[in-house]
Amino acid sequence: MASRMLQLVFICVLCVPFMILVSPAELGIMSILDYISYINPPAVHKYKHDNGDNILCVKFTDQISLQRGKQQYGYDKKNSIIGWRDAQAGDSIKRCPEGTVSVMEIKPDHQYAVMKYLYEGVYGAQGIFNVWQPYVESHDYFSLSQIWLIRDKGLPTMQTMEAGWIVYPSYYGDSRPRLFVYWTADNYNKTGCWNLYCEGFVMSTDSKYYPGQPIEPVSEYEGPQIEREISIKRLSDSFDREFLQGEGVWYLYIQNERVGYWPGSLFDSLAESADRVEYGGEVAIYGDNAGTPHSRTHMGSGHFLEEGWSRAAYIRNIEIHNSNGTLVYPPETNGVTNSKCYNLATHANQTWGQYMFFGGPGGDNPSCVN
Known part of the structure; x- marks a missing residue:
């Protein structure tokens, strides 16, 4: 049919199944591109990791786990940043800017x-x-x-x-x-x-x-x-x-x-x-x-x-x-x-x-x- 999907989202080293966050009834009324938008949050930077993964650099507050149920978590600059960061743009930069988290893009x-x-x-x-x-x-x-x-x-x-x-x-x-x-x-x-x-x-x-x-x-x-x-x-x-x-x-x-x-x-x-x-x-x-x-x-x-x-x-x-x-x-x-x-x-x-x-x-x- 065309493209229709559910997928697994990886945030840093934590794997969060999509179905935990969205019920079957809610899935039924979401369009295909809505699925993709939901599990691939807006990114401030994107790069290809040495392991072949496409990495989205997403603001800490935009990650999926903080969108569901409107959780009010404080921003912890130190603990929310995984790995080395670099704010410079360009394909050669294989790091995420400070204040973002690494999310594997799902295609x-x-x-x-x-x-x-x-x-x-x-x-x-x-x-x-x-x-x-x-x-x-x-x-x-x-x-x-x-x-x-x-x-x-x-x-x-x-x-x-x-x-x-x-x-x-x-x-x-x-x-x-x-x-x-x-x-x-x-x-x-x-x-x-x-x-x-x-x-x-x-x-x-x-x-x-x-x-x-x-x-x-x-x-x-x-x-x-x-x-x-x-x-x-x-x-x-x-x-x-x-x-x-x-x-x-x-x-x-x-x-x-x-x-x-x-x-x-x-x-x-x-x-x-x-x-x-x-x-x-x-x-x-x-x-x-x-x-x-x-x-x-x-x-x-x-x-x-x-x-x-x-x-x-x-x-x-x-x-x-x-x-x-x-x-x-x-x-x-x-x-x-x-x-x-x-x-x-x-x-x-x-x-x-x-x-x-x-x-x-x-x-x-x-x-x-x-």
Whole structure:
């Protein structure tokens, strides 16, 4: 989805988990860039440490631990300054100015294995996903499989609707795969959120499915495959049009059951149609430096596409529809970040229609490095 994250913040030699400071409900209503701003406080100086870390020199009173709960701590000039200080500017200065603390800058790293379909006038998309429980190396990382409906052509910023399954321990409190929805109207800047944690996605009554719902059981390696069909469709129901005062609506269906909708008022051009659809997987990891071993976080089943049926993750019966409901076959663009970590390939046959295998073991493959 784009970029969405939680991370670990290191203040001097003390590691403070982000989740201690912000509750899951509060996380849900924070935008992606709000996350980054929160854990990377404003800096008066920045430099690269000899160990490869990017260091932010932050005023003592601006560090995260003093922002939460409005603690009133006195300023202790001697004890608040860690290491040698130098107020001079310039990349060669590898120290923080007096009166600041050293905070390791956290940059999210999102790895993708997605197939992109470009088509002007998308009014619906669907696919059948097999569901796994991928290994996630850190509590704050996530691994997902999803569908994106996107509009960015002719717009100043990207707008998306997203749905799929995700393993995200710090957000949900466990490692079970769960259904999720997401949206943004400004490229994950100030709008959008997961599930129902802000004004946006609206639940339908009497649905047995809901965002955040765990999926059990899950697919087994060389065993039974557990699937979920996910569809996002532009509204065509006249009753609902009247109820919603003519507003354009995108409905989400799970297993052909209506779950809820994204009101068109959330978006600009995406309220009418999408111009891109993406299918595949995403892994969010944090703090890895170039050339270092990659996170062992898995995507999909944790196995590469070449292992195929009952071993690798797949999305089958991929369908994209135009305004008339006609099935269209847009050109494909492969979007794989690092094929030594996670990979993808598409195929087609009479039974599965268009389909793809994807995923991988991340750093469990020795060739996968940052």
